[in-house]
Amino acid sequence: MAETNEMERLAYEYQLLQAQAQLLAQNLELLTLGRNEFQAVKETLEELKKVEEEKPEILVPVGAGSFLKAHIDDKENAIVSVGAGYAIEKNLDDAVRYLEERIKEYDDAIAKTQEALRKLEGQLGELAKKAQEIQQRQAMGFSVKR
Structure with missing residues (x-):
């Protein structure tokens, strides 16, 4: 009976961790998309400088x-988003540096999320191993009772 309760607890814990892992995987995907957008x-801008x-x-x-076809009137400056619906004008070099900083922030967040996902x-894996051990003990108990 105790092993049945233990299996139920493990199954519940496993489902919770799976849900957390799924959220982290979704977050990782969003972070990667955001990073790729900043990289593009x-x-x-680097190509425009050339x-x-x-x-x-x-x-x-x-x-x-x-x-639509258009012409760039000012190829020395860019207007970049700084968040919360605000944008500022920067020269191309400053804009590229700003974007590199944002990319680094994304890279750091991606690395932390990947590490958290690995831990989960x-x-x-540990929970699955424990559940398997309990199932083996239960199977051995059933075979002995014959």
């Missing part, structure tokens, strides 16, 4: 896979 913007044309032509996405997976 950084690379775009353009020699005074007013280069670009394609501006307007949605549904559609674009280890805990899940």
